[in-house]
Amino acid sequence: MLIYILLIILSTIIFISHIYVKDEKVNFVTAFVWVLLMTLFVGSQDGIGTDHSNYIAQIESPWVVPSEPFTILVFAIIRSFGISSYAFFYIYAFLTYFYLAKAVLLSDRNIRFIVVIMILQSLLFFQSFNLVRQILACAIFLYGLMLISCGKKHYIVFVLAFLVHYSALFGILMIVLAKMIKVNIVVLMIYIGSVCILLWGGFMSGFISIFEPIIGKTYYGYYLESALINENQTAHFGVVYQVIFVLSLIVYAKRNYYVSNNLELILNVFFLGQIMYNVLSANITLQRITYYPYVSMVFVIPLLAKSLHSYWTTRNALLLYLIYFVFILASLSSKGSPYVPYKSIL
Incomplete structure (x- = not known):
């Protein structure tokens, strides 16, 4: 439980700093540090959900050919170079949080720390331990949606999401x-x-x-x-x-x-x-x-x-943050939570 709280605190510090740092190049660097942190945390988890063991079994079975083109590519790389099957989870974790970070950086600097706490409370975080292909596709999709909202129509992003997971x-x-x-x-x-x-x-x-x-x-x-x-x-x-x-x-x-x-x-x-x-x-x-x-x-x-009125912006932001912070703790402390205790391959 404590390791999750530490993850939340570090994530919050990284993105709440964006309120005060106006240089987006610096914010990109700190966001990338978050990507590495999340990659290590999510990629190193062990045995959460049935899909986790299924992926390992599929990678180690040469006759198994995935349906999605991107998964075929990742399987081929791991098999060709004799890399550990667990590399699959690190690759997908890195790409998932890389695209989530890029999506977050397209949002207003003042609300990024709320966006991140919502990501950590949502299925984007908890399902990334198990439904790794679809959650990567969701992250890419969300990035594409933010690009459109910012007036940047990079539709190729959605093609990539489709190649990752047909859904x-x-x-x-x-x-x-x-x-x-x-x-x-x-x-x-x-x-x-x-x-x-x-x-x-x-x-x-x-x-x-x-x-x-x-x-x-x-x-x-x-x-x-x-x-x-x-x-x-x-x-x-x-x-x-x-x-x-x-x-x-x-x-x-x-x-x-x-x-x-x-x-x-x-x-x-x-x-x-x-x-x-x-x-x-x-x-x-x-x-x-x-x-x-x-x-x-x-x-x-x-x-x-x-x-709402600018006078309430900070108060509203803190209220939303606290609501979803409580949601995370409640989810982790619930009876039968598969995420506690955290199990790592390291």
Whole structure:
């Protein structure tokens, strides 16, 4: 537990320094130090989640050929040079946090420390121990989304995300859809309806059966036989969901701030992500494809600190930081947490 707290403290110090350091070249260097820190911490973890052991088994089995081009390349490098299978996790950890750092550096200097605490509390951090390919794709996708929000249309970034994990196609489709909508009362009602579905669950198996012939012909067809995709789970509307719900309502109320600051696209993606995540949260497997639009929250919510009067900016920033700091501690201290104690290969 203490090692996680130390990681949080160091991450906070690095990015809170950006408030006072105006030279972005210096901030890039400190952000890169954070990338190395996270690479060492995440890449060195041992045995968290079933995917971790599966990757090692696949790398050490010469006849196993991954489906995604980037994974094929990484496997080939490790096998050709006889590198330890654990190098796979260091490579993916480095690239994941490199792209996350680049995304953070595109945000306002005054809220970067909140963005980072939200990353550490979110699935971007905890799932990077296990779902390493998809979380790297999510990090690249998030960087691409921030580039667009900054008026830099580097669409090749999304192609890279797709080559890392094919599920990134869903994120790309969400961006296309986000450009076609406007956050208004209709979207708000749909969002509230999705929260009701989150509480209810119970429709997923019937929904999946409609698309079963299509899913069965894809790389993910084997999931059809998994209990995770055939059984529904009634989601627990716990404190984290409740806080996100309240913050989302505030984001909606302050939507004009986002629109006037050329952040309408990321705002739209945020609400699409919240809606899709809520609708599919009753099913663990399908929920994963919603990660792409859902992770936009790590930028949208911190911007609330700047959306109110300047007098409240610092207070709002500290409040948001403390909320997500508590969330991290609660997640780590929860019964049966797979992340505590931290297990390392070093």
